[in-house]
Amino acid sequence: MKRVWVVIFNVLLLGLPLLAWAADPGEKTADFASKQVKVEGLNAVNYFFASTYNSSKMLFAIEVTVIMGVVGGIIAFVTDRILKVIGMDVSKIEHHE
Amino acid sequence: MEFLNVYLPIAEQNFNGLILVAIGFAVGVLGGFFGVGGAWVVTPALNIFGFPMAYAIGTDLAHIFGKSIVATAKHRKMGNVDMKLGIWSIIGSVIGVEAGAQVIMWLSTMKIAGGDTLAGPVVRYSYMILLFGLGIYMLYDYATKDKRAAAKAATATVGMAAPKKAWNLPPMMHFPASGITISFWTVMGVFFFTGFLSGFLGVGGGFIRMPALIYLIGCPTAIAVGTDLFSVLFAGAYGCWTYGVKGVVDIVAAIYMLVGASIGAQIGVTAVKYIRGYGIRLLFAIMIILAGASVALKQFGLTTMAAWVVMGAAMSMCAIIMAKLWAGFKKEQAEKMAH
Structure with a gap:
């Protein structure tokens, strides 16, 4: 009997996150998903982001994720180098129990 | 100050670039110094300065992802990650982030008076509960620190160990690297909840995930730190991507904040070496309460x-x-000169 309750409880808990998907994001977020931003008069960088955004949200999402990762990596590398040049080493953080 | 304005192509508004860098810088200093991300300043600040709530959260998550790369590099390649726990953290966090993002997007479709959507007040009230709760807890923690130190010393003398509560609903999972056996639901519950907070509020969630990993799951502190970083990295990447797909990330604003945050984090981390004492925690608690007051x-x-x-x-x-x-x-320099 205990095993049955465990199975039932597990199924119920597994079903919880499905509630989040019960809402159809394609319909309910239509305002944002189909949104177009203006590209006239933008500089090259802004034009690049805005035109990707207008053409494909999926492509825009990949672009955003990759760029943020790359920029984060570059900043980490550059700041580490600068700190080493000025004689400070804060690149390694030690943790103790 | 108009010359400092930058045009944000996705949010379609002008924004003071100095404010963006300053927000990132403040978050970086606080995160670097106190060890928690501090991203809970970003969503309220962006919203206060005119970002619609969904854009504020999406842009905050994008900047969190970039910042987590910097943090990971500082912690040297996540040497202390429990990989098995880390993989489960990705699964739980991603489901949680998506659930939180779906709720935000759903609330963003509901218009209310004044042109705002329901996402605005719901997230603001959630922030008020979170920030006031956290701030008051930290004030309490500060006020009772002597009492707790005495109690801890007494416990150590008697040799009593605090009883550990565990929820043993099967299936049970074993994590050899951390040396723990724990219910699958505890693990998923922790990561789902913190993932949900990330997706819903645009925070990294470390301030809840870290204590949960240590006290609820039972990880050693070093592994908790590494696994938390690992989790933030992937939850941040997923949050950045999913809010990007939903069209509510302003990448230009995120990059400005990331630059500020990275500079600030270096200062914050360096400050840890020079600033001692519990008093600074009192200021931090007051700052959290003021952030809550600003949201109100x-x-x-x-x-x-x-x-x-x-x-x-x-x-x-x-x-x-x-x-x-x-x-x-300066004191350290003076002491060096004296010797």
Whole structure:
């Protein structure tokens, strides 16, 4: 009997996150998903982001994720180098129990 | 100050670039110094300065992802990650982030009076509960620190170990690297909840995930730190991507904040070496409460005052940390000269 309750409880808990998907994001977020931003008069960088955004949200999402990762990596590398040049080493953080 | 304005192509508004860098800088200093991300300043601040709530959260998550790369590099390649727990953290966090993002997007479709959507007040009230709760807890923690130290010493003398509560609903999972056996539901519950907070509020969730990993799951502290970083990295990447797909990430604003945050984080981490004492935690608690107050002011229409309060509190805290860092550095230099 205990095993049955465990199975039932597990199924119920597994079903919880499905509630989040019960809402159809394609319909309910239509305002944002189909949104177009203006590209006239933008500089090259802004034009690049805005035109990707207008053409494909999926492509825009990949672009955003990759760029943020790359920029984060570059900043980490550059700041580490600068700190080493000025004689400070804060690149390694030690943790103790 | 108009010359400092930058055009944000996705949010389609002009924004003061200095404010963006300052928000990131404040978050970086606080995160670097206190060890928790501090991203809970970003969503309220962006919203107070005119970002619709969904854009504020999406842009905050994008900047969190970039910042987590910097943090991971600082912690040297996540040497202390429990990989098995880390993989489960990705699964739980991603489901949680998506659930939180879906709720935000759903709330963003519901218009209310004044042109705002329901996402605005719901997230602002959630922030008020979170920030006031956290701030009051930290004040309590500060006020009772002597009492707890005495109690801890007494416990150590008697040799009593605190009883560990565990929820043993099967299936049970074993994590050899951490040396723990724990219910699958505890693991998924922790990561789902913190993932949900990330997706819903645009925070990294480390301030809940870290204590949960240590006290609820039972990880050793070093593994908890590494696994938390691992989790933030993937939850941040997923949050950045999913909010990007939903069209509510302003990448230009995120990059400005990331630059500020990275500079600030270096200062914050360096300050840890020079600033000692529990007193700074009192200031941090006050800062959190002021951040909560700024969200309340925004909710009640006092936007200009809210902007001054949130930026004033964050920048004052940074100024105090930097002043103490400078004083500590000068003292160290003087001692070196004396020898």
